[in-house]
Amino acid sequence: MDLLDLDDRSLAARLRGGASTVADHLAAVRARIAERDPRYRAFSALAPGALGEAERLDALPAGEKERLPCSACRSPSRRSWTSPAW
Known part of the structure; x- marks a missing residue:
């Protein structure tokens, strides 16, 4: 499974x-x-700090991850970080 193919x-x-x-996604x-x-x-x-930010987010307790914003909640048809060319 390719993470970049997920909605x-x-x-x-x-x-x-x-x-x-x-x-993993990064x-x-x-x-x-x-x-x-x-x-x-x-x-x-x-972005030079992308890996550090990814590691910071991965270290959050599960309860805090539930409160992170998710664009999918507003736009279920939009693909994640991808475009048709990719």
Whole structure:
């Protein structure tokens, strides 16, 4: 299963339930960029603090993860961090 193919609600459920971590998702994003950016040349840099923020979010207790905002709650049809080109 590719984390980047999940819709927002499924990804949020996996993150909140501990089946995946934010760091796992970030690693998948970086791998996809490394694979496809030579063709598209769409990325110049990633946020320098992205991995640290992912680790901070992963360390939150489960109860606090339940309170994190989720864009899927407002837009169930929108894909998570992906576009048709990717």
